[in-house]
Amino acid sequence: MPQVEIPKDSWSGSVTTVTLGATAADGGTRSHTITVGGHKALPFMHFEQKMAHRPLIALEIKDHRPDDWSPLLLDLWGDAANDPASWAKAAESAGADALVLWLSQNGTDGKPTTPQAAVASTKAVLQASGLPLLVFAPGQAELDNALLVPISEATTGERLVLGICEDKNYRTIAATAMANGHLISTRTPMDVNLAKQLNILVRDMGIPPDRILMDPTTGGLGYGIEYGYSVMERLRLAALQGDGNTQSPMIVTPGAEAWKTKEAKVGHDVPATWGEWLERAINWETLTAMALVESGADIIVLRHPESMRRLRAAIDELMSVPA
Amino acid sequence: MPLSGLQIYKLLPKTNCKDCGLPTCLAFAMKLAAKQMELAACPHVGAEAKAQLADASEPPVRLITLKPSAKIAGGRELKSGNETVLFRHEKTFINKPGMFLRVHDNEPIASIQARVAAVEAYSVRYVGMDLTLDGFAVQAEAPLDATRFASVVSAVRAASKRPMILIAPDAAVMSAGLKAIEGDNALIHGATAANYEAMAALAKQYHSALVACADTLDGLADLTNKIKAKGVDDLVLDPTSRQLGASLTRQTQIRRLALKKDFRPLGYPIIAFPGDAAPDQEALQAAQAIAKYAGFIVLERFAPEMVYPLLVLRENIYTDPQKPIQVLPGLYEINNPKPTDPVLVTTNFSITYFSVANEVEGAGLPAWLLIVDAEGMSVLTGWAAGKFDAERIAKAVKDSGVANKVTRHRLVVPGHVAVLSGELEEALSNWEIRVGPREAVDLPAFMKQVL
Numbered sequence: 001m002p003q004v005e006i007p008k009d010s011w012s013g014s015v016t017t018v019t020l021g022a023t024a025a026d027g028g029t030r031s032h033t034i035t036v037g038g039h040k041a042l043p044f045m046h047f048e049q050k051m052a053h054r055p056l057i058a059l060e061i062k063d064h065r066p067d068d069w070s071p072l073l074l075d076l077w078g079d080a081a082n083d084p085a086s087w088a089k090a091a092e093s094a095g096a097d098a099l100v101l102w103l104s105q106n107g108t109d110g111k112p113t114t115p116q117a118a119v120a121s122t123k124a125v126l127q128a129s130g131l132p133l134l135v136f137a138p139g140q141a142e143l144d145n146a147l148l149v150p151i152s153e154a155t156t157g158e159r160l161v162l163g164i165c166e167d168k169n170y171r172t173i174a175a176t177a178m179a180n181g182h183l184i185s186t187r188t189p190m191d192v193n194l195a196k197q198l199n200i201l202v203r204d205m206g207i208p209p210d211r212i213l214m215d216p217t218t219g220g221l222g223y224g225i226e227y228g229y230s231v232m233e234r235l236r237l238a239a240l241q242g243d244g245n246t247q248s249p250m251i252v253t254p255g256a257e258a259w260k261t262k263e264a265k266v267g268h269d270v271p272a273t274w275g276e277w278l279e280r281a282i283n284w285e286t287l288t289a290m291a292l293v294e295s296g297a298d299i300i301v302l303r304h305p306e307s308m309r310r311l312r313a314a315i316d317e318l319m320s321v322p323a
Numbered sequence: 324m325p326l327s328g329l330q331i332y333k334l335l336p337k338t339n340c341k342d343c344g345l346p347t348c349l350a351f352a353m354k355l356a357a358k359q360m361e362l363a364a365c366p367h368v369g370a371e372a373k374a375q376l377a378d379a380s381e382p383p384v385r386l387i388t389l390k391p392s393a394k395i396a397g398g399r400e401l402k403s404g405n406e407t408v409l410f411r412h413e414k415t416f417i418n419k420p421g422m423f424l425r426v427h428d429n430e431p432i433a434s435i436q437a438r439v440a441a442v443e444a445y446s447v448r449y450v451g452m453d454l455t456l457d458g459f460a461v462q463a464e465a466p467l468d469a470t471r472f473a474s475v476v477s478a479v480r481a482a483s484k485r486p487m488i489l490i491a492p493d494a495a496v497m498s499a500g501l502k503a504i505e506g507d508n509a510l511i512h513g514a515t516a517a518n519y520e521a522m523a524a525l526a527k528q529y530h531s532a533l534v535a536c537a538d539t540l541d542g543l544a545d546l547t548n549k550i551k552a553k554g555v556d557d558l559v560l561d562p563t564s565r566q567l568g569a570s571l572t573r574q575t576q577i578r579r580l581a582l583k584k585d586f587r588p589l590g591y592p593i594i595a596f597p598g599d600a601a602p603d604q605e606a607l608q609a610a611q612a613i614a615k616y617a618g619f620i621v622l623e624r625f626a627p628e629m630v631y632p633l634l635v636l637r638e639n640i641y642t643d644p645q646k647p648i649q650v651l652p653g654l655y656e657i658n659n660p661k662p663t664d665p666v667l668v669t670t671n672f673s674i675t676y677f678s679v680a681n682e683v684e685g686a687g688l689p690a691w692l693l694i695v696d697a698e699g700m701s702v703l704t705g706w707a708a709g710k711f712d713a714e715r716i717a718k719a720v721k722d723s724g725v726a727n728k729v730t731r732h733r734l735v736v737p738g739h740v741a742v743l744s745g746e747l748e749e750a751l752s753n754w755e756i757r758v759g760p761r762e763a764v765d766l767p768a769f770m771k772q773v774l
């Protein structure tokens with residue numbers, strides 16, 4: 001029988017190892033920490049290099065009930081979605097590896113979220129759950145700074161991930177993260193060069209590489225996922241080829257993107273060929289996520305626990321190949 | 324592996340006779356290397372050079388074509404293989420993996436027919452394209468029964484115009500199935516080290532492609548060599564791993580060997596069986612198969628809520644990364660608009676256009692839809708890149724002549740680009756600029772309540 005020589009890529013670069021959360025021993029209050037990154041080969045190519053750390057799945061929760069979420073999600077979370085502490089507990093018992101507290105732009109009174117309220121929500125979540133925590137601001141540069149700085153100061157030493165750090169506000173967020181022992185998540189719109197540039201900018205500020213995650217931005221299935229998918233593949237290849245500004249572990253938010261689509265959000269007056277609503281929505285979220293796992297995602301932020309369960313089973317299988 | 328111009332030149336007569344229409348043999352060689360001319364244009368190449376050039380021009384992953392018998396009117400053809408890259412950004416993935424629904428020959432025939440009919444009728448619209456599954460696989464179950472297999476194969480063929488995959492471990496059973504669809508170019512699953520001679524004979528007799536099954540790459544390469552020696556060229560690989568990690572590894576290794584090492588024994592499309600997975604993992608396995616190199620995908624379950632997202636994923640992964648799918652800029656009429664109906668403006672990115680057009684059309688509301696040439700970008704991408712700004716919108720309004728078609732000059736802009744309204748009011752002074760909702764889903768309500 002012929003002996004097929006299996007081509008193995010050998011790479012000079014690797015993905016940075018990043019640890020989220022700090023336990024009491026390290027000055028935080030988390031029950032445990034989670035480490036991502038460290039890869040020396042493309043995802044799940046264990047025959048070249050055993051994959052250092054598996055992708056982790058975080059569930060997204062909000063500071064108050066998000067009225068614009070799909071009724072499928074709101075029904076599922078029920079009363080737990082009314083306040084961040086019970087939502088955090090529910091998400092932890094659903095089996096999340098970590099939590100993303102994504103702050104709303106406005107409070108229940110319709111006025112912009114205040115720093116006091118944002119700090120209170122964050123603390124409530126930290127008290128309710130021992131999971132490593134990521135806190136994302138609403139995505140309005142000025143408001144984000146106003147909310148994230150006091151949160152960062154009120155939670156010194158927790159190794160939270162603060163996001164979303166963009167070209168407009170990276171200075172403030174990176175500075176407060178450094179001063180208070182947190183991590184940052186940078187986001188750029190689906191472009192390899194923009195991702196590199198922002199990485200250079202935050203590192204110029206002195207934040208160490210093991211405190212940076214990068215979010216290359218994704219689109220939902222059917223709404224631009226292919227761009228995100230390819231940008232991630234290119235970023236990961238560049239990282240392995242040794243480009244130091246692309247070596248941060250990648251975080252993506254397929255939950256938010258998938259649940260924005262009509263396919264996931266809407267159950268009535270849609271074509272019969274779309275099939276049953278709930279299962280379609282779960283498939284929309286899991287397929288978006290699965291494609292991104294294949295292209296190098298290290299942290300996957302989802303919204304539905306059933307999607308998480310299925311994706312985790314898939315990652316288990318992807319991890320269990322003997323080297 | 325494609326030859327370079329110089330390598331080709333060495334195989335040409337080097338007489339510079341110009342019969343090919345080019346001044347020199349070297350010039351012709353360069354055109355061949357660039358695939359801009361065919362070898363046939365040179366009447367003087369020798370037989371040996373021809374053979375060498377033909378071999379070198381074989382694609383690294385062989386193209387496999389399946390189709391129903393020519394007797395079947397409107398039969399649908401499927402092409403798989405011919406891929407040239409490992410990552411879609413390097414160029415593009417070419418032939419979408421064929422997606423098949425599997426039925427089993429021990430199911431009641433009525434339930435098989437019902438499922439086949441449902442798949443045959445199924446077609447879902449996504450950005451103006453009608454997406455469907457590609458064919459059916461029929462699997463023989465124990466205890467094997469050639470007559471039963473043949474009758475199920477015939478029943479499926481009678482209800483379908485699409486290509487078929489026949490799955491049976493035994494040559495006698497397979498033979499009965501193939502006879503039932505004589506004239507089809509089908510796919511036979513499959514040959515193993517134990518039965519390949521008989522299966523290869525059937526593949527030849529019935530002009531069908533043959534799947535080689537082995538659980539190691541050595542075993543697979545050995546098997547394809549042996550089958551090829553029997554005169555069967557159209558092969559497909561089943562590395563038999565049904566677990567996500569193992570299949571990702573195998574499929575990546577096979578694709579790399581074919582593309583990077585030009586390793587011919589594994590230069591064939593791969594078949595994947597997500598349908599063998601647990602029901603709630605089938606979609607994820609199929610998703611991996613789509614992204615990671617399968618040429619044929621066999622599903623077990625037919626549920627629109629699973630099939631639709633899979634078909635969309637397949638479109639997304641297989642779009643050409645160099646050019647976004649676009650629609651023609653211009654003025655579109657939705658539901659026979661009257662001169663008093665509103666003008667909605669959006670970009671020529673297909674996804675954007677269809678999400679707006681479908682909402683308005685679906686709600687039965689008449690409107691004029693003005694598509695601006697934003698070079699195929701979405702609303703916000705186009706806005707951020709300066710391809711969807713007040714100037715371009717104003718130009719589109721003027722070029723389209725819409726002002727002569729409507730009596731009420733109302734222009735609705737997408738909510739995401741509300742910032743453009745000031746500039747637009749200046750550029751289009753006799754128009755009333757209205758800011759619509761951010762998402763197309765909310766358009767019908769907006770049109771009913773606010774316009």
Ligand code: B12
Nearest residue numbers: 189224647669675700701702703704707708737759762763
């Ligand atoms: C895919 C994508 C790309 C793709 C391009 C896809 C394409 N062909 O357009 C790529 C990767 C090439 C790209 C590039 C860029 N992108 Co981009 N991209 C996206 C992404 C992920 C999805 C866009 C999309 O396809 N949406 C789906 C379509 C259907 O949405 P849509 O067109 O807006 O249509 C909806 C609504 O607007 C509404 N609607 C549409 N028409 C109408 C009409 C009316 C009347 C009404 C009422 C409603 C309505 O209905 C639709 C459905 O609800 C978004 C982020 C995101 N997740 O949304 C960023 C995003 C749009 N990109 C952004 C940027 C900045 C860029 C770049 C400029 C980055 C750069 N500097 O290079 C480049 C520009 C391109 C260039 N210079 O070549 C930013 C824009 C920021 C801003 N607010 O201005 C975004 C929002 C990302 C971000 N958060 O920063 N991008």
Ligand code: SF4
Nearest residue numbers: 339340341343348365
């Ligand atoms: S026809 Fe053939 S031999 Fe003549 S110039 Fe062209 S390539 Fe050379």
